[in-house]
Amino acid sequence: MPLNVVFMGTPEFAVPSLAExxxxxxxxVRVYTQPPRKAGRGQSLTKSPVHQFAEIMGLPVETPESFRKPSVIDGLEALKADIACVVAYGQILPQRALDAPTHGCLNLHASLLPRWRGAAPVQRAIMAGDSQTAAQxxxxxxxxxxxAILxxxxxxxRPIDTAATLFxxxxxxxxxxxxxxxxxxxxxxxSPTPQQGEPTYAHKIDKAEARIDWTRSAHELDCLxxxxxxxxxxxCEMGGKRVKVxxxxxxxxxxxxxxxLDDDLLIACGTGALRLLQVQPAGKGKMNADAFRQGTPVAKGETLP
Structure with missing residues (x-):
């Protein structure tokens, strides 16, 4: 017998789960997602990917600013749902909300728990050089x-995975x-299985972490x-300008x-060297190294800060 399901999610990552x-x-019976936010060059209000998909499917949508308001939880309890499925919703649910559906709330998390609890498990796993992760x-x-894990x-x-491909x-x-x-x-x-092992935490990415420190090894920087x-x-900085790698x-x-080390963007690191393949100068789109060098010559022998 089909279940009455509440779905809570916001980004593109959550859309396949709702579709399935x-x-x-x-x-x-209801989709909860984050309210529309300003996005794009025009900073126009944009509905979340889950919101857009839910509307296409004709599903009822709510976009509360906070689940801590009693009236919001009143509405959730009134649905008398069997279960809530949560995928990257972006809000912390209070206990009363967790208890509202008959069978509680289930969450899809992108790591091998208890490793990488928290906000950025996919990014942290790659940055740490992990060889595997999980959907749980x-x-x-x-x-x-x-x-407990269900x-x-x-x-x-994979050695070539980025956060985007792994997501x-x-x-x-x-x-x-x-x-x-x-x-x-x-x-x-x-059949719940309690988590076992020492937890690690996937804290939000700090902007200061994003600057490339060439004294680190090539392997570490590749993971970063x-x-x-x-x-x-x-x-990093090249030609006095910030360039994303x-x-x-x-x-x-x-x-x-x-x-x-050469004219093809091979940069010495603390250990080994790193060849830059795809970069993005400030205010421009992604480009391969050849296209970048045509506009910003980087000569052998220079030292990047």
Whole structure:
């Protein structure tokens, strides 16, 4: 028997999950998402990706500024939903909201919990050089990503993965897990497994972390660049201007950290060297190294700050 489902989510990452839940015949009684925000060059109010998809599907949408308002939780309780499915919603739910659906709230998290609890698990996993991560659906409780795991799918982190490519794979993997979990809810067969191990925390990305420090190893900087691509983007200075680096490749090479080792953007690091492959000057779009060098010559022997 289909469940009455409340869905809570906001970014593109959450859309495949909502689509899969609808496609499997469950009755989505309401979608909660973040309010429209200013975006783009014109700074016009833009509905979230989940909001836009929900409207296409004819699903009722609410965009409360805060779930701490009693009236918002009153509305959630009045739905008498069987379950709430939460995917990157962007708000902390108080206990009363967690308890409102009959079977509580379930959350899709993009890490191998308890590793990388918190706001930026995908970016942190790549930045740390992890070889694998996971999509996990857990029972939500008051603590930050501390709930028992209901279903887990391990996902390898490829040497060429950026945050964007890994987000895409995890979004698809996670979406395909919802029918199995909701089927278990229908059968009364959920099997929670408490988290085990020492937790680590995926704190929000600080802008200061994005500057490339050439004294670090080429491997570390490769992980940093891929973990911050496309946003906020790791950056360095070239020709006195800030340039984001979206893709690079570790190579052999020795020199003073920041030294340009050839005419094809091979930069010496604390250990090894990094060849810059895709960059983005301030105010411009992404471009490959060849196109960049035509407008901003970077000569062998220079030292980048």
């Amino acid at each position: 839940i609808v496609a499997n015949g469950h009755h989505v 659906i857990m029972q939500m409780e008051k603590g930050l990503d501390t709930g 279903l887990s799918e391990t996902v390898p982190i 895409d794979r995890l979004a698809q993997t996670g979406a395909q897990m919802w029918p199995r979990v909701l089927g278990a809810v229908e059968r009364g067969a959920l 660049i891929r973990g911050l691509s496309p946003f906020p983007g790791a950056w 979206h893709l690079a490749k570790p190579e052999n090479g020795t020199g003073q950290p920041g030294e340009v």
